[in-house]
Amino acid sequence: MSGPLVLAIPSKGRLKEQVEAWLADAGLPVSAPSGSRGYTAKIDALPQIEVRLLSASDIAAALESGEIHLGVTGEDLLRERIADLDSRVMLLRALGFGRADLVVAVPKSWLDVDGMADLEEVAHLHLTRTGRRLRVATKYIVQTRAFFARAGVADYRIVESGGATEGAPASGAAEIIVDITTTGATLAANHLKILGDGVILKSQARLAASLAADWDAERLMVVRRLMGLVEARGRAKGSVMLVWPAERDEAAKTALADLVARGARPRANGLLIAEGELLAAQAALAEADIGPVAASRPEHLFEPVSEAAEALASRVTA
Numbered sequence: 001m002s003g004p005l006v007l008a009i010p011s012k013g014r015l016k017e018q019v020e021a022w023l024a025d026a027g028l029p030v031s032a033p034s035g036s037r038g039y040t041a042k043i044d045a046l047p048q049i050e051v052r053l054l055s056a057s058d059i060a061a062a063l064e065s066g067e068i069h070l071g072v073t074g075e076d077l078l079r080e081r082i083a084d085l086d087s088r089v090m091l092l093r094a095l096g097f098g099r100a101d102l103v104v105a106v107p108k109s110w111l112d113v114d115g116m117a118d119l120e121e122v123a124h125l126h127l128t129r130t131g132r133r134l135r136v137a138t139k140y141i142v143q144t145r146a147f148f149a150r151a152g153v154a155d156y157r158i159v160e161s162g163g164a165t166e167g168a169p170a171s172g173a174a175e176i177i178v179d180i181t182t183t184g185a186t187l188a189a190n191h192l193k194i195l196g197d198g199v200i201l202k203s204q205a206r207l208a209a210s211l212a213a214d215w216d217a218e219r220l221m222v223v224r225r226l227m228g229l230v231e232a233r234g235r236a237k238g239s240v241m242l243v244w245p246a247e248r249d250e251a252a253k254t255a256l257a258d259l260v261a262r263g264a265r266p267r268a269n270g271l272l273i274a275e276g277e278l279l280a281a282q283a284a285l286a287e288a289d290i291g292p293v294a295a296s297r298p299e300h301l302f303e304p305v306s307e308a309a310e311a312l313a314s315r316v317t318a
């Protein structure tokens with residue numbers, strides 16, 4: 001047996017709880033941390049996995065170096081910390097939580113500045129009038145540079161922020177900022193507004209695999225099992241299974257032909273539909289006088305193959 005498959009998850013903050021809840025929901029609860037200073041843990045259902053608790057930014061670094069096989073962290077951090085992300089890391093799954101937008105925000109009092117083109121003008125004016133470049137406070141330096149270059153904004157300089165970035169314009173440390181926002185409350189409290197075309201990235205938590213890690217057939221098999229479970233749970237979440245009496249199967253499938261055409265999947269005496277189609281399905285079945293109909297939510301919907309796991313296997317064994 002090769003060594004364990006190392007999966008890193010955030011050790012603190014809001015992502016930590018959400019990642020643990022996501023794993024538990026998929027049937028893979030993380031056991032209480034143990035070992036060296038409580039920074040490792042296990043998943044009883046997949047004992048080949050060693051769970052390592054690291055900070056969200058350290059997870060990005062460890063994915064790049066290949067110290068860990070898998071990690072969960074924010075896409076904003078992956079894109080910031082890892083140059084040429086696609087050659088270093090494979091994004092296996094978007095997790096639907098940890099959502100945050102990386103945005104360009106300016107003081108609300110800049111009434112004529114609504115987009116990046118306006119910002120380019122302001123930056124240019126600022127330079128000609130003051131002889132100084134417009135200052136942008138951020139910890140997202142790589143993504144700010146790339147985005148400003150694409151938008152044609154050149155007359156600026158970055159002031160690296162260690163935290164409380166939104167306070168920089170009021171304190172006089174910078175004129176504008178680039179930071180993440182979720183509810184917008186921090187921007188509002190600091191009298192800042194997002195530029196209309198100033199969303200750099202819509203980030204969320206991602207399960208990612210390191211292409212630099214030490215992969216072998218056994219570890220890839222563990223990834224297949226892990227992905228099989230989390231994908232099955234994800235698929236099940238938006239689905240409802242309808243079951244009707246066998247003798248009405250043909251009539252029911254005719255009544256729901258529209259749903260089948262839109263992707264609902266026929267089953268023996270039933271149909272697997274998207275949650276949002278439930279009311280339409282119920283109406284069509286009632287119209288065709290079909291009943292009783294049981295509607296239930298599956299816990300998991302397994303498929304024989306995880307495309308994400310196979311894509312990883314072919315990248316690392318090529």
Ligand SMILES: Nc1ncnc2c1ncn2[C@@H]1O[C@H](COP(=O)(O)OP(=O)(O)OP(=O)(O)O)[C@@H](O)[C@H]1O
Nearest residue numbers: 013015055056057073074076077098099100182203
């Ligand atoms: N409202 C939010 N505020 C901050 N981070 C958020 C928010 N929503 C989601 N996240 C995500 O959480 C991750 C940041 O987590 P955390 O602040 O623990 O990271 P860190 O940079 O490792 O911590 P530290 O700054 O202590 O080193 C980012 O990927 C970020 O996108």
Ligand SMILES: O=P(O)(O)OC[C@H]1O[C@H](OP(=O)(O)OP(=O)(O)O)[C@H](O)[C@@H]1O
Nearest residue numbers: 163164179180181182183184185186187
């Ligand atoms: O749009 P909102 O919902 O207000 O959230 C955005 C704020 O939350 C984060 O800060 P956090 O409190 O995590 O502290 P940090 O500065 O250490 O990241 C982030 O840096 C923003 O400042």
